[in-house]
Amino acid sequence: MAMTTWLHPHAPQRDLISLSAIRQRADRLMLVLIWAMWGVSLCVGYMNDNMAQGAIISTLLTCASTLLAMLFPGSLLLRLSFAFVLMAFSALLIHLGEGETEYHFSVFVLLSALLAWRDWRPLVMGAAVIALHHLVFNYLQENGLYGVVVFMHTGFHMVVFHGLFVVVQTAILVLLAVRMEQDARSASEVARLAGVINREPGYLTLAVDSEPADSSFARTFSLTLGTMRSTLEQVSANIGQLLEASRALRQRNSALSERTDHQASSLATAASAMEHLSTVATQTSQKAIQVREMALSASEVAEQGGENVRRAVAAMDQIREESQRIYAILELIDGIAFQTNILSLNASVEAARAGEHGKGFAVVASEVRMLAQRSEEAAKEIRQLLTTSQTTTQQGVEHVEHAGQTMKSIIENIEGLRSLLEELSQMSEDQRDSIAQMNGSIASIDASVQENVRHVAQTIQVAEQQQQQTGQLKEAIAVFRFD
Template identity: 55%
Template structure:
């Protein structure tokens, strides 16, 4: 509250100082007018034969004007004093002119000159001085005292007539002075605001209090400053926020650039690993093809072995059949040997009955019997051998059958292995194709990552440029003091 009062007092003091400067300039003008009027009255006095009066009275009035200028410069005393002096010069001109109406015009002219003060006081004092002059000098002229002349034809009607014009002019001049004073105060307040704005060299202070502005123009100007202050304050806050966002974007882009570089290196490593995997997949596919060919060859060899085993089985079947046929033949031989033995035995019996005649026949029968026994024994041996061979053949046949079954299983396993190897080969080819596609995709991703790296680099450059622009805008706004 106290600060506001001090601000208002300071504003009033500044306004008074500004008006005082106007009054001081008007004092200089009034002094110059007085000096000019002294020269004019001396010229008129010399023309009408009243030079001494003009010199003396004009000199006194001019000296008084100088005293007001140097002793009471820009004060109320000087304003009122110069108003009295100007109307006194008008009265002197009227005296020298013998009261002619033309010289009364000087009153109106000099009253108008008092507008230089832009104040009602000099006008009121001047009008009062003119009224006093007319009334007093009219009285003195009517009584023929001191040689005073104010009208060609004196009379109170002339006084009232002239007073009417003076009053009318004074009212008009007061109205003009009022507006000129308001304009002066507005100009003073605007000048104060301008001084406040430029109070710091190189900076513009936009903080202004509407309470320090009294005139509408100054209030409008102050309101405009307030609007500019609010706008620039928003711009400043936006610039600060934008600068913060620019720094955040710059940091994020830096982090993104680092991550993108890391991704680029990781993709390069993945591409190298994929190239190695592609080579391994190609080698695996070649090996799978070779294994498939070997499996196919093994299957062919196994099929050939299977056919050989089947042929061996057939031969074993044939041997078994032949052994059975030999057994049948041996049975026939056994029957023959048995019959022969019986016959030889019967022959021996008959030979022994025959006596001496049958001895030779008995020897033959004995030999035949012996041969039959040898044949029977040989047939038994052969049977044993045939049985052993048959058993061996049956064992071989069983082994061949087992070998055939085993060969069938091997064939099935080899077929399954061939199918698996074929599937593995196809899978290797698909894997190689997939790895090739992945390699192309990774190459495309790597190209995109490289584009992203360049884009991030450009974004970083633009972010730096944006930050420099924001800093430049901040520096430009820093000219305005908004706080």
């Protein structure tokens, strides 16, 4: 397992910022540095005619470090071991350089390199190792033991002097390491949150973090993600409601458009029927005017006929009166004929008494009596004719009176008909005006309906655009996952 981890050092992108990944990369970097120190040690040994010692010690240190890196990758033991090895390389360089001050600088450089782990413990380990090295090797160099070299001029004061520099640097590096570790932990927690967000390719997952963050930055980032999650959940819910509302609005507008089109068609039919009714009303009004004029003319003719009937009645009355006068005259003639007849009888009597002298007078009396009889007969016939004429005249008068009453009724009916026709004509005029007003209202309603049709069409278009935009917004929000 350790071998597999070493041979496959590349972790997923979300683990690159984790503290363990940083330290594993630092392990590889320190191993490379150790191999570089192996080459530097060979060069320094060659330059100081001590290549064999430098090659043996540096090779042992390098091989041991490689083996530890393969057995304990990413562990604290490996970090402490590498710190020890690096300080051992610094001691080797100082020894190979015969204690020259320039080689002591490697201590500070290698201690600074230990910051790559963002861990204060390897720094303390390295400082302790180099301090122990200076103290022990100074003692061995002063006593000439094993041929070791640490200072060009030995003495405890040199150990203290170098130790002060190491302590100060180590303190500064420890503070930096602690701060870098905190930053790394924050970055690791943020990277873990980012890994949760990007765990599904092509989507951003805003699930609730089950692991509480330790760093303030990570907590702030987690709180921000929580707020964003709540906001986006609300936006997603509102988008769903908006999409449903826009769909319902589009359906209702479509239904309204159909009803409006049907209403417009019905209104057009009503307008056509109203226009036909207006034409019929106009023609009816014209016909009513003509009938009123004919009724007026008939009323005048009836009045004239009534006047003629009244004149006829008057004429018949006059004829009846004249018949009465003729009847009186006939009575007078009849009396005269009677008196004449009596006188002729008397004359005949007297002529008979006169004898021969009275014959001529008797003839005259006879003729007078015949004339009187004939007059009386003619008077009787005239009286009969007058009686018949008077009866006929009376019947004619009665018929004429009946005709006058009938004509009067006709005139009254014609007058009533004319009044009704005048009212009908006025009603036709009012109806025509009302129909014209209704035509205007229907035209106004038709204009409003047409405007509503256009408005509904525009509303449907806006609703479709809104639905498309809502769909696009929903697709844009769909990249976020909430669980």
